[in-house]
Amino acid sequence: MTTPPTAxxxxxxxxxxVMRSYLRAAHDAVGAVPGGPRGYQVLSMAFRxxxxxxxxxAQHLGVDxxxxxxxxxxxxxxxLVERRPDPADRRARRIVLTDAGTEKLCDLERRLRAAxxxxxxxxxxxxxxxxxxxxxxxxxxxxxxTDNPCAVxxxxxDELAAPAATPRRRR
Numbered sequence: 058m059t060t061p062p063t064a065x066x067x068x069x070x071x072x073x074x075v076m077r078s079y080l081r082a083a084h085d086a087v088g089a090v091p092g093g094p095r096g097y098q099v100l101s102m103a104f105r106x107x108x109x110x111x112x113x114x115a116q117h118l119g120v121d122x123x124x125x126x127x128x129x130x131x132x133x134x135x136x137l138v139e140r141r142p143d144p145a146d147r148r149a150r151r152i153v154l155t156d157a158g159t160e161k162l163c164d165l166e167r168r169l170r171a172a173x174x175x176x177x178x179x180x181x182x183x184x185x186x187x188x189x190x191x192x193x194x195x196x197x198x199x200x201x202x203t204d205n206p207c208a209v210x211x212x213x214x215d216e217l218a219a220p221a222a223t224p225r226r227r228r
Contacts, residue, residue, distance in 0.1 A: 075176070082172035087165050091131035095120060097169075099128060100162045103138055103152045110149040111140065137161055 087097040098118055115125035129152065132138045137158035140150040154162065177185045 078176055079173075082176055083169060086168035086172040090161060090165060091135050091137070092128045095128060096132055096137075097162075097165050099125075099132060099152070100137060100154060100158055100165070103154045104159065104162055109151045110143060110146075111152055112149065114152055132158070 084093060087094055090096040090100065092099065095118070099114065102114055102117065111125060111129060112122065114120075115122050118125075120128070129138060129140065133140065135157075136155055139153050139155055141153055143149040143151045174185075177188065180188060
C-alpha cells in the first residue's frame with residue numbers, strides 16, 4: 058500500500074489548474090473578437106489558407122455548419138473576413154482575411170502570447186521551452202481526430218461556464 062499523493066502532486070489536478078488558468082487568460086486575450094476563441098481560430102485558419110471553403114473550415118474546427126455561418130456573418134460584419142466565390146466550385150465560398158482581419162489576428166496573437174508568457178512566468182525561458190516541447194509531444198501522441206482546437210476549447214469552456222448558461226440565439 059502506498060500513501061495517497063497530495064492534490065498538489067496529482068497530474069490531473071495540475072493539468073486542470075493550468076488549463077483553467079489558460080482558458081481564462083486566453084478568453085481575456087481573444088474574447089473581444091466576434092465568436093471569441095472560435096472567431097480567433099477561424100481568423101487563424103483563414104490566414105493560413107489551409108481550409109479554403111466555409112464547409113471545410115467548419116469540419117476542420119468541429120463547428121456545426123449553421124453555427125459557422127452565423128460566426129462568419131459576425132466576422133464579415135466586423136470587416137475581418139470576406140466570403141469569395143471559389144473559382145473551382147461556384148457553389149462554395151472561400152474565406153479570406155481582410156487587411157483589418159490580418160491586423161486583428163496579429164493583435165490577438167500578441168495578446169495570446171502575452172497571456173501564455175504570464176501563465177508560464179514561474180518558469181525561466183529554457184524551462185518554458187522544455188515544457189512546451191514536452192506538452193506538444195504528449196498531445197501529438199494522444200490526440201485523436203476529434204481533438205481539434207475548437208472542440209477541446211469549447212468543451213473546457215462549457216465545463217467552466219455556469220450550469221444555467223444558455224447558448225446565444227440568432228434573430
